[in-house]
Amino acid sequence: MTPLTETGWLGAAGALAAAPVIGFAFGWFLERGGLGSAPKLAGQFYLTDLTVFKVMFSALLTAMLGAFWLDRLGVLQLDLVYLPETFALPQAVGGALFGVGFLVAGLCPGTSCVAAATGRRDGLGVIVGMLIGVWLFNAAFVWVEPLYSATPMGSIRLTDLVDIPSGAGVAGVTALALIGFAVAGRIERADR
Amino acid sequence: MRRPRPYTDPYLAGIGVGLVLLAAYVVVGQGLGASGAFASVVASGTAALQGTARAAMVPAVAPYLPFGVSSPLRDWLVLELMGVVAGGFASAWLAGRLRRDTERGGGVSSAQRMTAAIAGGVVMGFGAKLARGCTSGQALSGGALLSVGSWIFIATCFAAGYACAPLARRLWR
Amino acid sequence: MTRLHTALALVAAVLAGAAGAADLASPVASRQPLAFIGAPDLAARIMRGDATLRLFDLRTADAYQQFHIPTAVHAAPADLADVPLEPGTDVVLYGDDRRALTEGVRAMPAERRSRVRVLREGLSEWLGRVHEPRLAADATPEERAEFERAAAMSRFFGGMPLANVPRAEVPAGYWTGTPRSDDLLAAAALQSVATIRRRGC
Numbered sequence: 001m002t003p004l005t006e007t008g009w010l011g012a013a014g015a016l017a018a019a020p021v022i023g024f025a026f027g028w029f030l031e032r033g034g035l036g037s038a039p040k041l042a043g044q045f046y047l048t049d050l051t052v053f054k055v056m057f058s059a060l061l062t063a064m065l066g067a068f069w070l071d072r073l074g075v076l077q078l079d080l081v082y083l084p085e086t087f088a089l090p091q092a093v094g095g096a097l098f099g100v101g102f103l104v105a106g107l108c109p110g111t112s113c114v115a116a117a118t119g120r121r122d123g124l125g126v127i128v129g130m131l132i133g134v135w136l137f138n139a140a141f142v143w144v145e146p147l148y149s150a151t152p153m154g155s156i157r158l159t160d161l162v163d164i165p166s167g168a169g170v171a172g173v174t175a176l177a178l179i180g181f182a183v184a185g186r187i188e189r190a191d192r
Numbered sequence: 193m194r195r196p197r198p199y200t201d202p203y204l205a206g207i208g209v210g211l212v213l214l215a216a217y218v219v220v221g222q223g224l225g226a227s228g229a230f231a232s233v234v235a236s237g238t239a240a241l242q243g244t245a246r247a248a249m250v251p252a253v254a255p256y257l258p259f260g261v262s263s264p265l266r267d268w269l270v271l272e273l274m275g276v277v278a279g280g281f282a283s284a285w286l287a288g289r290l291r292r293d294t295e296r297g298g299g300v301s302s303a304q305r306m307t308a309a310i311a312g313g314v315v316m317g318f319g320a321k322l323a324r325g326c327t328s329g330q331a332l333s334g335g336a337l338l339s340v341g342s343w344i345f346i347a348t349c350f351a352a353g354y355a356c357a358p359l360a361r362r363l364w365r
Numbered sequence: 366m367t368r369l370h371t372a373l374a375l376v377a378a379v380l381a382g383a384a385g386a387a388d389l390a391s392p393v394a395s396r397q398p399l400a401f402i403g404a405p406d407l408a409a410r411i412m413r414g415d416a417t418l419r420l421f422d423l424r425t426a427d428a429y430q431q432f433h434i435p436t437a438v439h440a441a442p443a444d445l446a447d448v449p450l451e452p453g454t455d456v457v458l459y460g461d462d463r464r465a466l467t468e469g470v471r472a473m474p475a476e477r478r479s480r481v482r483v484l485r486e487g488l489s490e491w492l493g494r495v496h497e498p499r500l501a502a503d504a505t506p507e508e509r510a511e512f513e514r515a516a517a518m519s520r521f522f523g524g525m526p527l528a529n530v531p532r533a534e535v536p537a538g539y540w541t542g543t544p545r546s547d548d549l550l551a552a553a554a555l556q557s558v559a560t561i562r563r564r565g566c
Contacts (some may be wrong), residue, residue, distance in 0.1 A: 003221030006464045013510075015220045019268045025212040026328075027225055030276070031283035033205025038295045038309075045357040054202035055209060056332060063336035065380045070385065075218075080467055082222040083326065084334045086341030091330070094323025095345035098316050099352030102327070103360050105312025106295075108289055108306070109226035109320065110328040112313070113273055114280030119292040121302075122309040129313020134234045136314065137321040142314020148322060153355025154401065157338040167388025169338050172209045174381030181203075192462050221464075286462060 002070075027114050030055075036114035038106030038122055045103050050184040057177045068170050086153040093147065117175065162173040197287040213333060220268070227320035228274070229269035234239020297364035308363055402457055402482035402492040408518050411436050417453055421459030423469050424488075434459065434491050442468035451476065454468065459484035459491070471493055496524035502531060 004010035010018070033055045035041050045050025072078035101107055106128045107115055112130070115123025137144065159169035199205075213224055284290045296305035318365065320326040323345050331349065334342025412420050413542035422429050422437040427438040429509075437532060440448070442465050458481060469493050470481050470537075483517065484490050516526035 001246040002218040004219050008220045009283065010219065015329040016268060016271055018219050019271035019279070020275030022219070022240060023277075024210060024218050024282070025215070025275075026209065026272070026278035027279025027281075029205050029208035029212060031280040031289070032200040032208065032287075033202050034199035035205075035288075036280055036284065039364060041238055041299060042297070045214055045353045046361075046364060049201045051199075054283055056205040056327070058203045059209035060336045061214040061377055062207050063217070063332075064319055064338070065377065065384070066210065066214040067336065067477075068384050069380065070214075070218070072384075073262040078217075079471070080221055080335075080464060081217045082463070083337050084330065084339050084341060086339060086344070087324065088344055091323045091344050092348045092365075094321070094337035094346035095318045096260070096352040097319030098323060098326060098354050099319075099343070099349035101315030101317075101319055102313045102349065103312070103353040104308050104363065105311070105316060106313075107257045108327045108363070109230060110224075110253075110273075110276060110326070113226070113276045115295075117280040118284035119290050121294045122296065122305055123289075125228075125306045125309030128314070129310035129315075130230050130317035130320070131313075132363070133232055133237075133314040133317020133319075134231050134321055135317075137318045138234065138238065144322065149193065151271065153340060156340050158343060159326035159338055161194030165385075165388035166338070167386070168383040171381040171385030173338070174377055178377060181374065184231070201369075207373070263502060 001074070002076045003080055003084070004187050006077070026035055027117065030111055030114050031118065035111045035125070036120070038115065038120070041108075042103065042106040047187050050188055053184055055180065057180060061177050064170055068167065070125060076090070086156050087149070088151040088153060098151050101133075102113060104163060134148040196289045196291075209332070210336075213336060216333075222268075223329065223336070224268045224272065225325065225329035225333065226273060226318070227326040227329060229267065229273040230317060232267040232270050241247060297362070299362045299365050305363070368464060383404070400479075400482050401485045404484060404490040405515070405518070407434075407484065407491075408484065408522065412521055414520060415565070417455055418457065419448075419454050420457045420459075421448075421469070423458055423465040432488070440469075440496050442466075442472055443471040445469050446474075447464040454480075456481045457484070458482070461487060495519060495522060497527055498524075499527040499530040502529045 001007060001011075005012075005015050012111045030036060034051055035055060040049050041052055044052040053135070066079055067076060067081070071078035098108075105122075105124060106114070109124045109130055112126035117123075136163055156168070157166070159166045216222060216224055256274040273310060275295070275349065282291070294305055296302065300308070316326070322343075325331075327349070330339075330342045330345040335346055368370075407420070412421070420434060420437040421440045422433045423440060423442055428438060431439075433439070437459070445456075445458075456473065456477065458470070459468055460466050466483050470478055470483070473481060486493075496519060498512060498519055500512040504512065510529070512526070514536070516528075519526045
């Protein structure tokens with residue numbers, strides 16, 4: 001039945017039309033949660049404001065549990081949903097670089113757009129910086145390519161790696177996240 | 193100008209984001225994203241400046257230019273990000289949070305903050321291309337699907353951020 | 366707020382616990398991540414006349430008529446369920462879109478699925494790596510040696526090896542990295558590959 005685009009219910013034009021609608025909702029909730037404000041986001045790294053962790057992982061949990069059960073109930077064909085390919089080394093290095101940039105900028109690509117949309121000039125600055133960063137990557141691609149293409153592992157899930165059923169993986173991640181939320185609450189209370 | 197309303201509970205906002213992500217899986221068979229749109233815009237800009245044929249020969253740019261169509265509007269992620277801008281604006285407007293401002297920590301000037309924003313953005317842009325995604329695309333969308341690379345990204349992203357936090361303290365205190 | 370949080374946490378815990386229990390009790394056939402084969406490896410097997418290889422083209426019939434990999438048979442993804450296959454045969458699929466490939470893999474009987482391989486970048490990879498291998502004008506001796514091998518293979522398939530290509534058109538890693546089709550879109554355009562829906566994050 002779904003994904004609609006993969007089962008013939010929605011064509012390419014429909015998919016493109018859905019994009020801004022989905023984006024609108026995304027931007028809406030990000031702003032609602034306060035993720036359009038760089039000091040709030042940066043507080044994550046100083047353990048004063050754990051909003052980023054709470055929003056990200058409750059979103060992850062919701063989508064993960066929702067996807068699992070919709071798949072189990074036959075509503076969603078999960079293996080028709082695009083699963084990004086894993087390239088372990090460049091994603092580790094890129095992730096680390098991204099984390100440093102995120103700390104300094106205080107906003108990530110999506111939230112920088114929210115910030116800019118709400119009038120924050122620093123949001124605009126991050127956007128400009130990212131366009132430059134992408135351009136630099138393209139310019140340096142010839143040298144970066146060996147790292148970029150290293151360690152391909154295909155479209156692989158955590159549950160494929162350790163060979164457990166996906167439901168067990170879902171349960172494990174949920175447990176970790178809930179523990180994380182409890183710890184986050186403690187940390188924030190202690191900080192007051 | 194409305195008085196700014198307090199933010200929604202982060203868990204509720206997060207559930208909202210999660211439902212949007214789930215809707216994306218169900219409707220278009222893919223997750224959300226952001227950095228890909230930036231890559232697409234740069235690719236189109238490159239094509240506009242250098243001509244599409246030459247741009248298509250640049251390995252990092254070519255995947256974004258199928259058949260010489262160099263309009264970023266063709267790209268799903270760009271349209272999605274335009275929606276993000278509209279949604280963020282609408283939410284802030286209704287909550288009285290629209291404000292022309294340069295948000296920063298107490299220890300730096302606006303100019304220093306802007307420099308940091310741009311510099312951080314440059315590093316993020318580079319890192320996101322290398323990692324094939326960002327917090328929206330890899331951490332969130334790939335993470336919810338339990339993709340190994342996405343979780344590697346989550347781990348190294350936050351580890352690096354926390355590790356370097358003491359060095360950037362001045363920016364945010 | 367905390368009571369709401371506790372309620373939400375309980376809902377999550379119940380859903381997650383049920384998920385674990387459900388999968389442990391009646392495991393769904395584990396999803397097979399798509400396994401890949403590189404175009405040069407595929408070409409080598411075809412050249413050897415490997416009888417254990419069955420190659421299927423999952424694109425449209427028109428595209429197949431225009432050009433297909435030698436020895437490939439045209440098929441719709443659903444047809445793969447009915448194709449008689451001896452045990453021990455390896456199946457390789459290629460196509461334009463991921464949906465057709467995933468459906469194709471899923472149509473195969475369960476015990477075969479782990480032996481199915483897919484061309485990561487479809488026909489573009491074949492064209493770029495086998496049909497038209499390219500050598501930069503300022504190639505190193507190692508690259509020349511690789512190219513000679515690839516050129517022989519290309520001629521076998523009636524292709525057109527390209528020597529003396531500007532260095533900029535031979536991306537780093539072409540001869541040593543994992544196969545990519547980043548610079549092959551011009552060739553792909555000639556072969557009426559369906560519109561690529563941009564993926565990415």
